[in-house]
Amino acid sequence: MIPAQFDYVRPDSLDQAFRELASDEDTKVLAGGQSLLPLLRLRLAYPSKLVDVARLPELAGAHDRGDHVFVGAMTTHDEVMRSPVVREGCPLVALATATVADPAVRHRGTFGGSLAHADPAGDLPAVVLALDGVFVARSAGGEREIPAARFFVDYLESALLPGEILTGVKIPKLGDGWGYHYEKFHRTAQAWPIVGVAVAVRRTNGAIQEARIGLANMAPTPLRARAAESALQGAELGDQVRQACGEAAEGTAPPADLHAQPDYRRHLARVLTHRAVRTAAGAP
Incomplete structure (x- = not known):
């Protein structure tokens, strides 16, 4: 099927993305699109505007932060599974991400997009929940952290508030043994x-x-x-x-x-x- 008509915006910064989200309550964030685009084609989602944040550099990459690994929301599945930081600091994330769909999806789909979609059948939500990950969300009003145990609210529903964007996930290192x-x-x-x-x-x-x-x-x-x-x-x-x-x-x-x-x-x-x-x- 053909999606319903919508506007498309690719902001140059998070601040611009927040302004676009605030301009219309029916706006949706677009990451890799591997979960959202099928819903659009089936007309199960009717956003008036898509805000594409996939190319914002501050949302990408995996970083070692001592007692945890921070994975940026727009890091692709392929980048996650190949990252030495992820493989050493939180191997379960790398193992599970390598099983997501197929190489085409892993090269386009994003870590944060998969989690924010909140599909209970997805591979990564169960992994982050098992590891007691912490979700980091930002809006024009500031930043907040959401424990994984409170992030998944219902089927395809997360704890993200209107105007918030998931910027990344903190995954604790469990250590040796x-x-x-x-x-x-x-x-x-x-x-x-x-x-x-x-x-x-x-x-x-x-x-x-x-x-x-x-x-x-x-x-x-x-x-x-x-x-x-x-x-x-x-x-x-x-x-x-x-x-x-x-x-x-x-x-x-x-x-x-x-x-x-x-x-x-x-x-x-x-x-x-x-x-x-x-x-x-x-x-x-």
């Missing part, structure tokens, strides 16, 4: 995961001391598998880990669609969590 893995089940490389699982595990003396698990496409927002995280504390590889991962679907509300029913998604969550935990823990 952690293992990571991202596991998902999907029909094709270009498709959203039917279920995705992001895992970070800290293991000492053969037992798991701490686990962080983010779930994709198991509710209207990405979720932490809190029951499984608690059950994994002190678990040793083998039956204990398998039983603990059986709690992964607790508290979820998976959707039903053409690709899977809720009970199948719950089964996938348990299986994929077990695979991801074993891999992150270094199991043979």
